[in-house]
Amino acid sequence: MRRPMVAGNWKMHGTRASVAELIGGLNQQALPAEVDVAVFPVSVHLGQVVEGLSGGVVSVGAQDCAVEPGQGALTGEVSGEQLRDVGCKLVLIGHSERRLILGDSEEQVVRKFVAAQVAGLVPVLCVGETLEQREAGETLAVVARQLDSVIEALGVAALSDAVVAYEPVWAIGTGLTATPGQAQDVHAAIRARVAVKDANVAGALRILYGGSVKAVNAAELFGMPDIDGGLVGGASLNADEFGAICRAAGN
Numbered sequence: 001m002r003r004p005m006v007a008g009n010w011k012m013h014g015t016r017a018s019v020a021e022l023i024g025g026l027n028q029q030a031l032p033a034e035v036d037v038a039v040f041p042v043s044v045h046l047g048q049v050v051e052g053l054s055g056g057v058v059s060v061g062a063q064d065c066a067v068e069p070g071q072g073a074l075t076g077e078v079s080g081e082q083l084r085d086v087g088c089k090l091v092l093i094g095h096s097e098r099r100l101i102l103g104d105s106e107e108q109v110v111r112k113f114v115a116a117q118v119a120g121l122v123p124v125l126c127v128g129e130t131l132e133q134r135e136a137g138e139t140l141a142v143v144a145r146q147l148d149s150v151i152e153a154l155g156v157a158a159l160s161d162a163v164v165a166y167e168p169v170w171a172i173g174t175g176l177t178a179t180p181g182q183a184q185d186v187h188a189a190i191r192a193r194v195a196v197k198d199a200n201v202a203g204a205l206r207i208l209y210g211g212s213v214k215a216v217n218a219a220e221l222f223g224m225p226d227i228d229g230g231l232v233g234g235a236s237l238n239a240d241e242f243g244a245i246c247r248a249a250g251n
């Protein structure tokens with residue numbers, strides 16, 4: 001039985017004041033004990049969020065980490081160890097905005113995945129196709145390639161301490177959500193691909209769906225057999241909405 005997870009990616013949003021308000025709202029939510037809940041603020045707000053979230057019910061993660069471990073001459077980057085040091089438990093790796101806008105290559109994604117695990121962080125590996133790729137019938141091939149980069153470099157066992165997030169790029173921030181059936185098909189394909197290497201790792205692997213998840217569509221998506229929760233962008237900036245999505249994962 002996989003434990004559901006709901007993760008809120010705050011992306012490049014927030015000021016100290018608005019983050020304080022969001023923390024206050026999150027602390028008032030009744031969150032289901034059977035769901036792992038995490039939020040991913042911008043790095044300059046990590047300390048504030050770690051300190052502000054009471055009771056340790058909500059884990060804190062970072063949106064990216066450096067390809068190199070430890071400390072060194074890498075201007076502008078933050079290492080996995082530094083993220084751990086401020087209280088992070090998880091880190092997003094290979095979000096499509098980093099791949100497509102900021103130029104993260106497959107090689108960098110793998111190096112960041114390694115750096116995260118070396119630092120003791122749980123990597124949340126993001127995969128997903130663009131609209132053009134979906135329309136060309138390439139969805140499963142694209143997702144398989146992104147998954148295989150990690151499996152081929154590190155072995156399938158690396159996924160036993162990781163989470164995968166399927167995020168169709170065309171559904172991110174657009175209000176367009178993959179139907180539960182469309183999402184389930186890709187999630188099942190991801191699990192099957194991992195199962196070819198190791199059925200136990202595949203069975204235990206949590207695969208989150210991301211792309212315009214909201215309180216109104218969360219329960220239906222999370223009700224699919226291979227969807228183990230969500231990676232939520234815009235809707236995670238509203239504590240009440242995010243709380244409702246977390247509760248939908250617990251039902």
Ligand SMILES: O=C[C@H](O)COP(=O)(O)O
Binds near residue numbers: 009095172210212235
């Ligand atoms: O990381 C989160 C995803 O990019 C989804 O964002 P969204 O919920 O705003 O569509």
